Amino acid sequence: MGGANPVAKLGAALFLAAVLLLSIDWVSATIALALELVLFCFAGLTLRRFFLRTWPVLVAAPLTGVTTLLYGRASGEMHLQWGLVQISDGSIDLAIATCIRVLAIALPAVVLFITIDPTDLADGLAQVVRLPHRFVIGALAAFRLVGLFVDDWRAMSLARRARGLGDQHVLRRFLGMGFAMLVLSIRRGTKLATAMEARGFGALPHRTWARESRFGRRDAALVVAVCLIAIAAIVTSVATGNWNFIIGGGRESVTA
Incomplete structure (x- = not known):
């Protein structure tokens, strides 16, 4: 999966995120997460690298659950009520x-994007999805400049501090x-655009590519596996009566 x-x-x-956003129930999410963990074994990541990249998600998810538990919509039996805090059966389930x-939703996105090279993604978007190559190459060039933006911000901050301008008026600074x-x-973008035009980027309606991007069997297998995960999550949730379609107005509208 890492080389897809x-x-x-x-x-x-x-696709997986879109399907999981259709309903809020623990059954479909649990089935999807369990099958995703099996799929992660083929991602080519070590446990150390996996936890180093996904720890923000592993921390944010429980915090989101705690917030929902304390301030979610109250329904069913009330267990604790103190000011705005209302813990009930409904808030617990939610x-x-x-x-x-x-x-x-977040773990597959992080795991899949860990092994994506920006240049390979640009090649795939232009050759497989057939997006305009001028837009793709421009976006790739802009992405490559993100690191320079961070370095420039740090250098400018140190220069202003050395001049005595960085200790007061934080908002103004x-x-x-x-x-x-x-x-x-803007200046750097203008220079980069001029340099790219001088080298022939975007001069012709059709261009050649140094590296060919192909959508092969391994790629199709990954898409099919994700589709099966989504189908299994939906079918299990509907079969157990836990499907809570958001657009339909929640579980009450589905039951009605």
């Missing part, structure tokens, strides 16, 4: 479903640095 086409990874992550659903970075970004 970036377009397949992107499509799989978006908190569990929300926590598992955050994990089921932030706005001044933001405007300076905007001017610098």
